[in-house]
Amino acid sequence: MQLGIIGLGRMGGNIARRLMRGGHDVVAHDRDQSIASALIEDGAAPADSLATLVDQLETPRVVWVMLPAGDPTEETVNALAERMDAGDIIIDGGNTFYKDDIRRAKALALTGIHYVDVGTSGGVWGLERGYCMMVGAEQEIFAHLDPLFDTLAPGHGNLERTHGRNAPHDSAERGYIHAGPVGAGHYVKMVHNGIEYGLMQAYAEGFELMQSKSSPDLPEDERFDLNLADVAEVWRRGSVVSSWLLDLTAQALTGDPKLDHYSGAVADSGEGRWTIDAAVEQGVSTPVLANALFARFNSRKDSTYANRLLSAMRFGFGGHVEPPK
Ligand SMILES: NC(=O)C1=CN([C@@H]2O[C@H](COP(=O)(O)OP(=O)(O)OC[C@H]3O[C@@H](n4cnc5c(N)ncnc54)[C@H](O)[C@@H]3O)[C@@H](O)[C@H]2O)C=CC1
Numbered sequence: 001m002q003l004g005i006i007g008l009g010r011m012g013g014n015i016a017r018r019l020m021r022g023g024h025d026v027v028a029h030d031r032d033q034s035i036a037s038a039l040i041e042d043g044a045a046p047a048d049s050l051a052t053l054v055d056q057l058e059t060p061r062v063v064w065v066m067l068p069a070g071d072p073t074e075e076t077v078n079a080l081a082e083r084m085d086a087g088d089i090i091i092d093g094g095n096t097f098y099k100d101d102i103r104r105a106k107a108l109a110l111t112g113i114h115y116v117d118v119g120t121s122g123g124v125w126g127l128e129r130g131y132c133m134m135v136g137a138e139q140e141i142f143a144h145l146d147p148l149f150d151t152l153a154p155g156h157g158n159l160e161r162t163h164g165r166n167a168p169h170d171s172a173e174r175g176y177i178h179a180g181p182v183g184a185g186h187y188v189k190m191v192h193n194g195i196e197y198g199l200m201q202a203y204a205e206g207f208e209l210m211q212s213k214s215s216p217d218l219p220e221d222e223r224f225d226l227n228l229a230d231v232a233e234v235w236r237r238g239s240v241v242s243s244w245l246l247d248l249t250a251q252a253l254t255g256d257p258k259l260d261h262y263s264g265a266v267a268d269s270g271e272g273r274w275t276i277d278a279a280v281e282q283g284v285s286t287p288v289l290a291n292a293l294f295a296r297f298n299s300r301k302d303s304t305y306a307n308r309l310l311s312a313m314r315f316g317f318g319g320h321v322e323p324p325k
Pocket residue numbers: 006007008009010011012029030031032035066067068069072076093094095096120121122123124269317318319
């Protein structure tokens with residue numbers, strides 16, 4: 001398929017590359033020309049403005065927006081809508097709040113333009129590993145875009161099949177789902193990120209506990225100088241708590257066991273807060289997810305080992321660099 005991609009940063013650039021490797025044609029735009037140039041060298045057609053991007057696309061046009069959520073995405077979707085026609089499709093693959101999707105889709109429906117929200121997980125590793133995608137869309141639009149999702153997704157890989165799943169064409173088994181109507185994709189991604197905070201916090205607290213076991217405040221015969229890189233490594237192999245976040249933890253500890261490279265002032269970009277808002281709105285108790293969010297707020301005052309480990313994991317999956325306190 002041919003599509004336009006706007007926003008060629010850590011996510012959009014590699015999404016474009018993976019699509020091109022899969023045989024799709026990309027027209028690429030970023031407001032930063034040096035970032036756009038790298039994509040052009042990799043085979044994308046250049047577009048120095050939204051207008052030239054839209055002009056190069058065959059109808060029905062498909063444009064994937066991969067920008068910071070909020071104003072940059074909102075302004076871009078509105079500007080695209082002015083230049084696109086009925087039947088065209090705008091995809092928001094960033095971490096947008098799902099109620100913004102519902103509002104936008106309703107406004108665009110008046111013009112006949114379709115809107116699709118894609119919760120995209122995989123971070124800076126997605127080019128090689130593939131992206132897990134949670135899609136909110138009209139059924140026929142999801143079907144139309146299937147070749148794109150199929151290329152971006154990880155595929156079956158070598159994961160064992162879940163017992164009882166026998167459908168022949170199960171997209172969930174390849175790494176993407178049609179979660180429901182517009183908004184459902186980003187709603188599921190929001191909860192995914194809420195869980196991400198909780199998992200990260202659990203690892204961070206556990207490793208801080210082990211790290212402090214060598215404290216001179218403890219009785220001498222109860223002090224253990226544990227090799228945390230080895231603990232993380234061994235837990236990757238057959239333990240109940242193995243996971244990709246643990247893989248990233250093991251990697252960070254191997255290079256820098258004291259985590260001196262990380263500030264421990266852990267940022268957040270919205271999804272954790274929206275998850276807690278949703279919990280309040282739906283009257284569902286989510287104490288672990290709420291505490292993990294609040295722990296991040298505290299981390300900005302306090303540079304503990306646990307907080308530096310959270311920073312290390314965020315850098316590991318998303319390339320997020322946090323400013324020193
Ligand atoms: N980094 C990660 O691990 C993940 C990020 N996301 C989401 O994906 C979206 C993009 O994230 P990243 O790629 O990490 O951000 P990024 O900051 O690396 O890239 C954003 C790109 O958009 C460009 N840009 C900003 N405003 C623009 C505009 N108005 N017009 C054209 N280009 C513009 C910037 O020059 C930059 O190249 C965000 O919504 C983010 O929350 C989703 C999953 C994972």
